[in-house]
């Protein structure tokens with residue numbers, strides 16, 4: 261929260277995005293205090309076997325979602341996005357209806373399973389709202405799983421925890437990169453010179469921004485990119501909320517050159 265505040269003061273043009281993120285994070289914290297630490301009914305041996313078979317570690321059913329809490333959170337997320345003009349009134353009303361729909365659990369499970377495909381979403385507002393709604397439920401579970409099993413040999417460009425695409429990366433030393441899931445914030449080691457999307461190691465370029473604090477790895481083969489933070493140069497760990505907002509202008513610049521986020 262303090263880092264978000266500092267970011268808005270240092271870069272006033274980011275203030276609207278920071279204000280939105282602060283409201284979201286604040287709501288998540290209150291919810292997580294009510295939820296406590298998640299319990300996943302799966303042994304470490306099962307987790308290791310799943311990884312060896314190339315299966316993600318967290319299936320939706322294992323999360324044991326508290327649906328009244330989930331529906332409440334969805335309502336809050338829609339209201340915050342509406343207040344910040346990210347959603348128009350009609351879209352907000354439609355999403356509130358989905359939040360009340362008895363079929364919501366099936367809708368969310370389908371979204372969770374489709375998350376790894378990464379293609380253009382049919383309903384981007386719904387995808388954005390579900391991504392934010394699920395975050396406080398899923399990130400804690402991913403943290404718990406991450407502490408129980410090493411994912412460093414996972415060879416894929418999708419998240420070993422939940423199967424979604426990377427949203428950021430962490431560079432701890434030159435050439436050592438961990439991808440960070442855009443959905444559950446789980447991390448896994450991934451070759452710094454290989455594209456997580458098309459797995460090509462040719463036609464890869466890396467350029468740096470903000471005095472080397474951030475790096476962008478772009479793939480000229482599939483036109484995707486992944487942003488990273490160099491934690492040595494930054495002097496702090498990745499703060500997903502802060503670094504996502506701080507690099508919005510970078511995203512726009514890369515998109516203008518015809519690249520899409522992985």
Ligand SMILES: [Zn+2]
Pocket residue numbers: 402419420421422423424441442443444445446
């Ligand atoms: Zn994930």
Ligand SMILES: [Zn+2]
Pocket residue numbers: 455456457458459460479480481482483484
């Ligand atoms: Zn690629």
